[in-house]
Amino acid sequence: MSQPAIDNLAAASPGTPAAPAGEPPFGMTEMRLTARQWLITAAIVAVILLLTPRFWKKVERFDTGPDYRIPYALSKDYWLYQRRLEQIDDPARVIVIGDSVVWGEYVEPTGTLSHFLNREVGRADAFANCGVNGLFPLALEGLVENYAGSLRHRKIILHCNVLWMTSPKADLRIEKEESFNHSRLVPQFTPRIPCYRADASERLSAIIERHVDFYAWTGHLQNTYFDQRSIPAWTLKDDGGSPPQRPNAWRNPLGQITLVVPGEASDDPLRGPRSPRHRPWNEGGAEPARFDWVPLDDSLQWRAFQRAVGDLRGRGNEVMVVVGPFNEHMIAPQQRPTYRNMRQGIADWLAREKIAHVLPETLPASLYADASHPLTDGYELLAKGIARDARFRKWMNGNSAAGPR
Amino acid sequence: MLFHTWPFLLFMGVVLPVYFALRRTKLWIPWLMAASYFFYGWWNPWYLILVVYSTALDYLLVTLMDHCPRGGAGDSSEAGAATPTDASPGRILAYGRVKPTLMDRLLRLRFEDSVLKAAYLVSGALALAVIVIAFIGPETLRPAMIALAVLVSLMALGSVLGSRRVWLLISIFNNLAILLFFKYARFVVENLNGVLDWMGASVQLADPSTLMPYGFEYVLPVGISFFTFQSMSYTIDFYLGKVGRERNFLRFATFVCFFPQLMAGPIERAKHLLPQFQSPPPFRLRNLTDGLSLFLVGLFKKLALANYLSLYVERIYENPRAYGAPALILATFAFAWQIFFDFSGYTDMARGVAKMMGFNLILNFNNPYLATGLGEFWSRWHISLSTWFRDYVYIPLGGNRRGTLATYRNLFITFLISGIWHGANWTFAIWGILHAVGVMLTRELERSAAYRERVPRVVKQAGVFAYVCFAWIFFRAASLSDAMLIVRRIFSAGWENPQIPAMMLALVGLIWIYEFLFESRLRGLLAYGAVRVSLAVFMVLYLCVCASGGGAFIYFQF
Numbered sequence: 001m002s003q004p005a006i007d008n009l010a011a012a013s014p015g016t017p018a019a020p021a022g023e024p025p026f027g028m029t030e031m032r033l034t035a036r037q038w039l040i041t042a043a044i045v046a047v048i049l050l051l052t053p054r055f056w057k058k059v060e061r062f063d064t065g066p067d068y069r070i071p072y073a074l075s076k077d078y079w080l081y082q083r084r085l086e087q088i089d090d091p092a093r094v095i096v097i098g099d100s101v102v103w104g105e106y107v108e109p110t111g112t113l114s115h116f117l118n119r120e121v122g123r124a125d126a127f128a129n130c131g132v133n134g135l136f137p138l139a140l141e142g143l144v145e146n147y148a149g150s151l152r153h154r155k156i157i158l159h160c161n162v163l164w165m166t167s168p169k170a171d172l173r174i175e176k177e178e179s180f181n182h183s184r185l186v187p188q189f190t191p192r193i194p195c196y197r198a199d200a201s202e203r204l205s206a207i208i209e210r211h212v213d214f215y216a217w218t219g220h221l222q223n224t225y226f227d228q229r230s231i232p233a234w235t236l237k238d239d240g241g242s243p244p245q246r247p248n249a250w251r252n253p254l255g256q257i258t259l260v261v262p263g264e265a266s267d268d269p270l271r272g273p274r275s276p277r278h279r280p281w282n283e284g285g286a287e288p289a290r291f292d293w294v295p296l297d298d299s300l301q302w303r304a305f306q307r308a309v310g311d312l313r314g315r316g317n318e319v320m321v322v323v324g325p326f327n328e329h330m331i332a333p334q335q336r337p338t339y340r341n342m343r344q345g346i347a348d349w350l351a352r353e354k355i356a357h358v359l360p361e362t363l364p365a366s367l368y369a370d371a372s373h374p375l376t377d378g379y380e381l382l383a384k385g386i387a388r389d390a391r392f393r394k395w396m397n398g399n400s401a402a403g404p405r
Numbered sequence: 406m407l408f409h410t411w412p413f414l415l416f417m418g419v420v421l422p423v424y425f426a427l428r429r430t431k432l433w434i435p436w437l438m439a440a441s442y443f444f445y446g447w448w449n450p451w452y453l454i455l456v457v458y459s460t461a462l463d464y465l466l467v468t469l470m471d472h473c474p475r476g477g478a479g480d481s482s483e484a485g486a487a488t489p490t491d492a493s494p495g496r497i498l499a500y501g502r503v504k505p506t507l508m509d510r511l512l513r514l515r516f517e518d519s520v521l522k523a524a525y526l527v528s529g530a531l532a533l534a535v536i537v538i539a540f541i542g543p544e545t546l547r548p549a550m551i552a553l554a555v556l557v558s559l560m561a562l563g564s565v566l567g568s569r570r571v572w573l574l575i576s577i578f579n580n581l582a583i584l585l586f587f588k589y590a591r592f593v594v595e596n597l598n599g600v601l602d603w604m605g606a607s608v609q610l611a612d613p614s615t616l617m618p619y620g621f622e623y624v625l626p627v628g629i630s631f632f633t634f635q636s637m638s639y640t641i642d643f644y645l646g647k648v649g650r651e652r653n654f655l656r657f658a659t660f661v662c663f664f665p666q667l668m669a670g671p672i673e674r675a676k677h678l679l680p681q682f683q684s685p686p687p688f689r690l691r692n693l694t695d696g697l698s699l700f701l702v703g704l705f706k707k708l709a710l711a712n713y714l715s716l717y718v719e720r721i722y723e724n725p726r727a728y729g730a731p732a733l734i735l736a737t738f739a740f741a742w743q744i745f746f747d748f749s750g751y752t753d754m755a756r757g758v759a760k761m762m763g764f765n766l767i768l769n770f771n772n773p774y775l776a777t778g779l780g781e782f783w784s785r786w787h788i789s790l791s792t793w794f795r796d797y798v799y800i801p802l803g804g805n806r807r808g809t810l811a812t813y814r815n816l817f818i819t820f821l822i823s824g825i826w827h828g829a830n831w832t833f834a835i836w837g838i839l840h841a842v843g844v845m846l847t848r849e850l851e852r853s854a855a856y857r858e859r860v861p862r863v864v865k866q867a868g869v870f871a872y873v874c875f876a877w878i879f880f881r882a883a884s885l886s887d888a889m890l891i892v893r894r895i896f897s898a899g900w901e902n903p904q905i906p907a908m909m910l911a912l913v914g915l916i917w918i919y920e921f922l923f924e925s926r927l928r929g930l931l932a933y934g935a936v937r938v939s940l941a942v943f944m945v946l947y948l949c950v951c952a953s954g955g956g957a958f959i960y961f962q963f
Binding site for chain 1: 407694697701709712727749753765771772919932941942945952
């Protein structure tokens with residue numbers, strides 16, 4: 001390089017820190033902490049990491065009611081989910097866990113399974129909707145294992161949706177890379193999910209997030225106040241225009257933190273009887289379809305479901321499984337026996353494991369919105385069916401033949 | 406493997422304790438080497454072949470060089486020393502006092518040194534075998550075998566000539582060939598095809614990917630420019646007599662592939678790093694804490710600053726046509742800081758990791774945006790590369806010893822090569838030329854007493870920063886036409902709201918203030934324990950709350 005450059009290199013620049021003989025200069029900052037300073041730093045950081053999530057639970061308002069469900073936008077806020085479960089401290093309340101069928105994809109909070117079960121038993125808060133939109137058994141397993149630790153010696157209704165066994169793709173067993181919801185909940189290394197191709201760093205960070213409460217809390221902050229983004233990404237959020245407008249560029253990020261968990265919109269245009277989505281599946285002329293069913297013995301999702309049930313029962317919970325009801329009308333007639341065999345296989349396993357279960361009858365075709373989600377009236381009918389079932393009543397009364405292990 | 410990812414944390418969780426446990430045994434160097442190869446192979450294990458090959462060949466070439474007399478045939482580095490009595494006994498060719506001609510050497514094939522004789526026989530046999538494979542073996546291997554045949558034939562020739570210079574040239578040829586093939590071949594082919602097309606020729610050169618055996622993907626091996634330069638500097642320094650020969654292959658291999666600096670430097674010199682591998686450095690708590698300090702600062706620079714700035718820069722540079730002048734100016738300003746944080750962050754982490762193990766890597770950045778001249782900028786920016794070019798390009802070209810014009814010619818050539826080193830694109834060449842021009846300009850300005858004494862320091866700093874930012878446009882733009890478009894729009898497009906986040910400006914502003922304080926009389930304030938601890942706590946918490954992972958380092962592509 002130029003002679004001045006050489007001269008400057010030979011004689012250290014003004015800012016070059018002094019270094020012991022034979023050692024290159026330390027760096028271009030004064031950030032050279034001693035062991036004592038590192039210990040103090042570590043202690044302060046540890047206290048903050050440990051106490052912040054606990055403190056946050058005390059200062060942040062989280063209003064729930066009898067038909068509360070985690071808002072759709074917060075589906076991936078597992079810290080909030082954990083908090084929600086902890087909040088249901090009445091041991092008499094039955095926790096209803098499952099995917100969007102339990103959550104109520106097409107219906108309002110007052111049109112869900114738990115709402116109608118409450119009505120059946122004549123109490124407003126006997127059943128708590130703890131479904132998570134977009135969940136599936138492989139993610140359910142992670143949710144139960146890592147965020148449902150507060151569920152001990154409780155009554156739990158677990159929904160089993162055979163939708164996840166309708167094809168190798170739904171079972172996540174295809175080799176081609178797929179992106180799917182709740183990937184941070186699925187097993188990261190074993191059992192192997194063929195279509196899940198995250199790199200090692202992402203997998204490890206998912207595992208760390210599950211075990212370090214602070215990281216899960218960080219996820220809560222992002223989900224609740226920053227549109228599911230990191231704070232820096234939030235400041236750059238744009239409207240997709242060209243050139244894009246960035247409304248948050250000069251907003252104070254701290255001003256976003258209102259310390260109130262937002263509830264579900266009272267008038268969600270995507271859900272409820274007035275929504276254009278709230279229509280029977282066959283209204284547009286849809287025909288029964290063929291499914292590429294995955295045998296139970298080969299199904300990754302079914303095995304994950306089995307492990308999730310085992311995990312819940314291992315904590316002393318009384319689990320009752322509701323299988324389906326899948327929209328049998330949507331299955332091509334020649335394939336229906338396959339589906340029934342599968343359903344029977346599930347029932348057989350549950351019986352063998354002495355797990356209380358209900359196999360509700362298929363609802364009328366007009367009460368389904370798609371392959372597995374009932375419409376509001378469908379949920380009502382389903383709840384009535386479950387409530388009438390002797391096994392359910394027996395389980396509710398605590399006389400289940402299949403008590404906890 | 407990237408420093409800022411969890412796998413690296415796990416990797417260090419294994420490597421560091423085992424390294425400390427092995428320090429009193431002979432296994433510490435093999436362990437470091439194995440760890441380094443694992444670190445590199447994590448990205449693509451196949452490209453380890455390239456690192457091992459380059460290392461082994463340079464080791465061999467230096468060994469052979471060591472068996473040639475200084476001042477042997479064609480070795481002009483020590484002109485006039487070509488008499489047998491000047492060289493060490495047993496390593497010289499017995500040609501008497503009359504210097505044999507090249508033809509004499511080729512025809513007589515007399516070897517006094519058994520190693521050179523063995524090298525001749527082995528490389529000769531290997532050349533034959535490789536040529537046979539090239540013609541009767543699988544067709545996919547043919548290009549690689551022909552290249553190998555050329556190399557081993559040159560080695561056979563070198564054995565006959567017994568010249569240190571030939572071995573040096575083979576080393577340089579080999580390292581540059583690897584670099585040229587993987588980094589520049591496609592660029593050269595595309596440009597030549599463009600010329601052929603323009604001339605109306607019907608022939609087109611094949612894409613270099615067609616030369617890869619067994620359909621291996623033609624990708625630029627990460628860090629190739631760094632490890633080839635490091636290895637090459639060793640052979641050049643040995644040739645010049647600046648370093649001794651490293652006889653232990655494992656130690657040499659560890660020097661070439663030492664994982665903290667393998668991917669993106671700093672480009673270490675054998676004189677500085679090799680001696681540190683002679684004996685295990687003593688364990689010192691201070692090394693550990695210093696290493697952690699450097700690592701934290703580097704991590705913060707990468708995750709909190711560089712990644713954040715990149716979000717703004719990328720969107721604007723991807724579609725410069727859609728933005729007005731303020732956004733383009735601020736994106737360029739942001740890129741200046743992004744690349745600084747990204748690269749110096751990597752270097753800090755590299756130095757930190759090495760320091761934890763007791764090794765000292767050189768300082769690679771020294772607050773470059775506080776430079777008052779372009780020359781000074783280059784003594785603060787990527788120091789290991791600029792000194793490499795100074796020692797192996799600028800000085801051999803004549804440096805500043807032959808008058809102003811020759812000095813400027815040498816500067817121009819050096820900066821042009823430096824620009825092209827950064828990437829196979831005309832934008833990098835322009836960037837290099839701009840820096841050459843900048844260095845010349847500031848050099849001329851600094852000759853004037855009025856500029857030296859009357860222009861305030863801060864004005865000079867601002868001027869240099871503005872010029873460096875202007876040059877970054879060419880470095881960052883996807884193409885030359887994009888770069889020209891950005892320059893045009895900066896001066897002609899409307900002044901609309903650039904919508905740069907206030908938080909981004911605040912962070913960069915705070916860093917700038919820190920740098921000014923660091924180089925001022927108030928530096929002592931930054932050294933207070935409370936300030937250090939507060940900043941460390943802030944950095945850790947910011948990383949935990951705000952930073953999201955991901956994003957490879959910009960300099961990996963070089």
